[in-house]
Amino acid sequence: MKRKTEEYEVVVCGGGLAGFCAAVASARGGASTVLIHNRPVLGGNSSSEIGVTPHGAAAFHAYARETGIISELLIEERAMNHAEVYENGWTNSVWDLVLYNMAVSTANLTVHLNTNIQEVVLQGEGVSSSWADLLDEVTHQYGYSHRPTCHGNQPATIAEVKALVLNAELELTIRGRMFIDCTGDGLVGDRAGCEWRMGSEGREEFNEPHAPLQPSTDTMGSSIHFRAKDLGYPVTYHAPDWAIKHEDASYFYDQGRLPKEERGGYWWLEIGVPYHTIYDNEDIRHELTRHTLGVWDWIKNRDPVMKDRAKNYALDWIGQVPGKRESRRIIGRYFVTEHDVQNRTVFEDEVAFGGWFVDLHTPGGLLANSSEPCSAGEQEYNTFSEYSVKSYCGPYGIPLRCLMAKDATNLLMAGRNISASHAALGTMRVMGTTALMGQACGTAAAYAVRNKIATAELSHGDAIAAIQQTLLREGCFLPNVRNQDTCDLARLATATSSSDAQVSEAGPHTQGCHAGLAEWRDQPQYHQQQLDSRKGQLIAIGHEGIDVVSVCLTNRSGTPQSVEAAIYAVDHVWDYRVEPGPSLATAMLQVLPGEEQWVDWSVQLDAAQIAEHPQYLRLDLLTNPAVEWLTAGNIEPGMTSYYQIGAEKMRRFANGSTLSVRVMPHQSAYPASMVLSGTTRPHRSTNVWRSDPNQPLPQWLDLSWDSVQAIGLIELTFPGHLLREYHAYAPHYRDPQTPADYSIQCEVDGEWQTVATCTDNYQRRGIHRLPRGIETRKLRITVTRTNGDPSAAINEIRCYTDLQ
16 A cells, blocks of 8 residues: 655545535635545536536526536536536536546646545544544434544644545545535544534424424435437337336326436435435445336336337436435534525625525435425425425525534535535535535635634634625625625726617517527426416616506406506515515506507606615516416516415516516616626626617727726626526527627727737636736727627626736
């Protein structure tokens, strides 16, 4: 056995998306960083070995897709990959290579693949893994750890981890100043003696809506996936004798295991209880293989619906690495409960956000009477059911303290092993969300190294402010924090443009630029245009006031109908309150029999009334099933729609579509000043400059200062890749809103000088280092070509003096 010792400032353990983003963020933050991963490819559950596609908040909320490092990766993968995203099992090696390329291209980052952590060593009288193993029987029985420490009442400090490089007979001792546990199973925290939980809290402990009456050690199960291929001719399948044999259609069609896709992708191929998600991992893998082959046998040979659809399909691939949903959760300096995610608690140390629903699978999976409760029996993803209404949550902020182990001075964690209850983990565990946690941890770790502080000092004061501003600068979004970077010179500038788009009309026949942007069919959608429930449409406003608002309706009843209408001011695009406050105007609209008729409402809201409110109003039409509110043919940027699902809760309508609406006078909702709003997506306003789509490109936007500025670095953020979840994006997709070709000019001695150009762009962020010595009072961004949208568009411009 060869032995080797390495030293780094930040040691990241686990190379799933949480660990990957943590390592890249740490290295970009200037810290020497190592990423240790026990598999041959990066990405964890998202890798081609397991094939779980990354989910996130945008599955349920318009404009809620995760940005930052995870966004860079997913945009690159879609631009490069020929494969359609159809859910679990599709992942090919293009995704693996996108991750690997970023890893090996990132300065300050070393990657050790096929490397398994064996031991954690603490400073002084540390807790070794051999000592920890003595408590395995106790923790297995009770599902939590309250470990006595060998270092008194003070938190431990991790000194090093010992790891074995598989197939190389090489043992590594890796020393570090900061450690980040992204192992999923909380391996580092466990071996360091940190307190942890596993299983479900009982209702009595926190009174969480989704908590069972009694606590248990049960966890959600693990899954493997399969992929099938259409050969164009009939193919037979004979399962091995050891595969599970299915004969009862109700097991699938009545118990939440709908086999609706012949290519594969079934999340419900899941086994947990009675197996232990950590110790019985190999038994789980074997049992999942037996069941998966049995499911394919059912589809091919006995399923009354699928056997004909699947007759030309052959089994192409089956995973052999179980993807875990839940195991240990390390106790941190804050413990997130379901109340935090449901009530959208505002944390001063907010560093990430989530918005998946409270998704708690039945612990037994395939061995239970039904799978995920939302999918089973009469629920069938009915968004109006009591269970669905109480499960819909977010977007909500995530505090840094729940990513900071309370029992260690230098340990952060990201992924499913964070400090949260079982119910809260149901929404926080998806990979889009865990990637944001990882970037937050890596950013915080690099800050701690630079400033020589322990984790306890990161969540308050100047430290958390600096971490939050760094996350925003690196492309992340925080619901309750905006750009306040004192080094950003653009915040001192005034923005003007060649032209501005306006909100005027979105009707059934207006056209947009969303080719290739689909609606992922596996998420519950509500496309019913009938007013069988209350519906609402956001209207982005300027400062013109509103004289008339019109809606395009159809009445096929043969008799005149009345529809009650109301207008409210809302806080932001995710304000799901049925009545967000007192109405600004109400009316009873009269709808004559006929199709596609515009019904006018003279609301007469003057500019002063509108100026008192944020830059979004919501127009609601109340229930009348005889009337249809028609969906617009285009999606007006930042103007999403809603429908009522419960007594006090609305929900996104039809994956972020715009309902037909017309506003007079036209609203200046996309002015140049939006690039200085401090937010890089639709939220409390549109937060995007868009040029007039009726004027040809090129179009430009200027920043002007009262005094000369020395500018060495310009950072741009563009729109795109936000409206819907990653699954909705087609192969080789490039968002039409994103500028493809643009240039940057500075005015020097009264003349424009081109200082940077970019061609064939499709990413959301553009970073440009200027020639030294540029001093100017005026900067211009000129967009000469987009990826399809007639409007040039920019979310944010930042300018800095230094080159860092």
